[in-house]
Amino acid sequence: xxxxxxxxxxxxxxxxxxxELAERIDITLANLSILKTGKARAIRxxxxxxxxxxxxxxxxxxxxxxxx
Amino acid sequence: xxxxxxxxxxxVFLRILVxxxxxxxxxxxxxxxxxxxxxxxxxxxxxxxxxSDAVQxxxxxxxxxxxxxxxxxxxxxxxxxxxxxxxxVRAGDPFVADNAYRLHAIAWLLVALQLISMTIAGIxxxxxxxxxxxxxDAGFSANSWLAIIxxxxxxxxxxxxxxxxxDLEGTV
Numbered sequence: 001x002x003x004x005x006x007x008x009x010x011x012x013x014x015x016x017x018x019x020e021l022a023e024r025i026d027i028t029l030a031n032l033s034i035l036k037t038g039k040a041r042a043i044r045x046x047x048x049x050x051x052x053x054x055x056x057x058x059x060x061x062x063x064x065x066x067x068x
Numbered sequence: 069x070x071x072x073x074x075x076x077x078x079x080v081f082l083r084i085l086v087x088x089x090x091x092x093x094x095x096x097x098x099x100x101x102x103x104x105x106x107x108x109x110x111x112x113x114x115x116x117x118x119x120s121d122a123v124q125x126x127x128x129x130x131x132x133x134x135x136x137x138x139x140x141x142x143x144x145x146x147x148x149x150x151x152x153x154x155x156x157v158r159a160g161d162p163f164v165a166d167n168a169y170r171l172h173a174i175a176w177l178l179v180a181l182q183l184i185s186m187t188i189a190g191i192x193x194x195x196x197x198x199x200x201x202x203x204x205d206a207g208f209s210a211n212s213w214l215a216i217i218x219x220x221x222x223x224x225x226x227x228x229x230x231x232x233x234x235d236l237e238g239t240v
Contacts, residue, residue: 027240031240032240034238034240035240039238040238040239040240041234041235041237041238041239042235042238042239042240043239043240044239044240047240
C-alpha cells in the first residue's frame, strides 16, 4: 500500500508500548496491531484524533505517502 | 428480530417445498409415461378422442408435460439456494458474497421458469379450439417479472453490502 503507517516509530520515540496506547485510546490491541502492520484498509478520524492526542503528534507524523 | 420464528418456519417450509417439487415431478413423469402406455384413454380424458387434431393435441400435451418436468430441477436449484441463504441468516452472517451470487442465480432461474410458463401458454393457445378449449394456468405474469427484477436488485444490494462490510472490517 502507498500509505505507510509510522506508528512503530512514534511509539519508539515516545517510549510507549502498543498495549499502553490501546488502553489509552480505548481501541482493542488487535485493531491497533492491524493499523501498525499496515493491514488496515481505512482509519476513522476519531481513531486518528485519539492517537494524535495521546502521542502529541500530527496526522502527517503518523501517515506517509510512499509511491509504489 | 434475533429470535424471529420466521426463519425456522421458512426453513421447514422450504424443505417441504423441495419434497413436494420432487413428488410433482414424479407425478408429471408418470402422467407423461401414461400418455404413451394408454394413448386412447388419455385422449378421452382430454376430451379430444375422435377429433381430427387429436394426435396434435396429444403431442402438445406431452410437450407441456415435458416442460413441466423441466421446471423440477430449476425449482430444486432455487430452493437449494434459498435454504443455503436461510442457513447463513441463521448463522448470523448473511452479508457474504455467496448470497449475492445465489440471489443472482435465483433471478436467472426465475427468468427460465417464466419463459417456460410463457411457452406452455403459447402451446395451449395453439391447440385450443372452440371445440376443445384449454385453459392453462400459465403465461406472462407481471408479478413474476416484478419478483425477477426484485431478485436482481437484491443481488446487487447484497454484493454492495458485502463490499461495504469488507471495507468496514478493515477500518480501525
